[in-house]
Amino acid sequence: MIIEQILVTGMVVFCYLITDETTKEAVLIDPAGDYDLIFKKIEKHKANVKYIINTHGHYDHTSGNSHMLGKTGAALLIQKNDISYLRSVKSEESALFSDGEKSKDKKVFLLQDNDRIVIGNTELWVIHTPGHSAGSISIYSNGNIFTGDTLFTEGVGRTDLHDSSTESLMDSIKNKILKLPDDTKIWPGHHYGRKPVSTVAEQKKYFRISK
Numbered sequence: 001m002i003i004e005q006i007l008v009t010g011m012v013v014f015c016y017l018i019t020d021e022t023t024k025e026a027v028l029i030d031p032a033g034d035y036d037l038i039f040k041k042i043e044k045h046k047a048n049v050k051y052i053i054n055t056h057g058h059y060d061h062t063s064g065n066s067h068m069l070g071k072t073g074a075a076l077l078i079q080k081n082d083i084s085y086l087r088s089v090k091s092e093e094s095a096l097f098s099d100g101e102k103s104k105d106k107k108v109f110l111l112q113d114n115d116r117i118v119i120g121n122t123e124l125w126v127i128h129t130p131g132h133s134a135g136s137i138s139i140y141s142n143g144n145i146f147t148g149d150t151l152f153t154e155g156v157g158r159t160d161l162h163d164s165s166t167e168s169l170m171d172s173i174k175n176k177i178l179k180l181p182d183d184t185k186i187w188p189g190h191h192y193g194r195k196p197v198s199t200v201a202e203q204k205k206y207f208r209i210s211k
Helices: 035-044 065-072 080-085 166-175 200-206
Strands: 002-008 013-019 025-029 048-053 075-079 094-096 108-111 116-119 122-128 137-141 144-148 185-188
Touching (some): 002 035, 025 035, 025 116, 035 065, 048 116, 075 080
Parallel strands (some): 025 048, 094 108
Antiparallel strands (some): 116 122
16 A cells, blocks of 8 residues: 655645555545646556545535546545535435445445445545544554544644534544554644654553553
């Protein structure tokens, strides 16, 4: 598995290109803009983007969806509780990703907790981590977790929005993300800290969680 962390837009969003080394199938997480830069990374790895994943529905993470979907022909994946943020997507265009319905004409799939996403020989798992939004998710694969706006390297996502909750956010961080092995790498949704990547062990110190 090859991970490209791509810093995009004035909102310092981290977009991620995850490519299976053998088959070159790939997913693109939160393509917010700076398309030329993103496509340079895609070309670098000769990646075939199969899915575009939104960690949540907020505009600063989803604004590039239409452009990237049009260019790649990929399907869009988003947690079912955040589909309402995507005004251009009608509910009848969507189907549960976990229900096995994968007809070629369906380009939007709604994710649930513990859904499995496969690219080539690489498996990614959906962890529902609500708090920043009701449908926020993190994506786990092979010792790496992509946390969107749930957890940064120094701080957490805001919880003053209509569907956010400080209690839910803290539960997601402490009882889902920080329950992973200490050496798990944390890849955040924004470059809001001094470092672009953290670990579960490091974050446990911030949250005063003992080993």
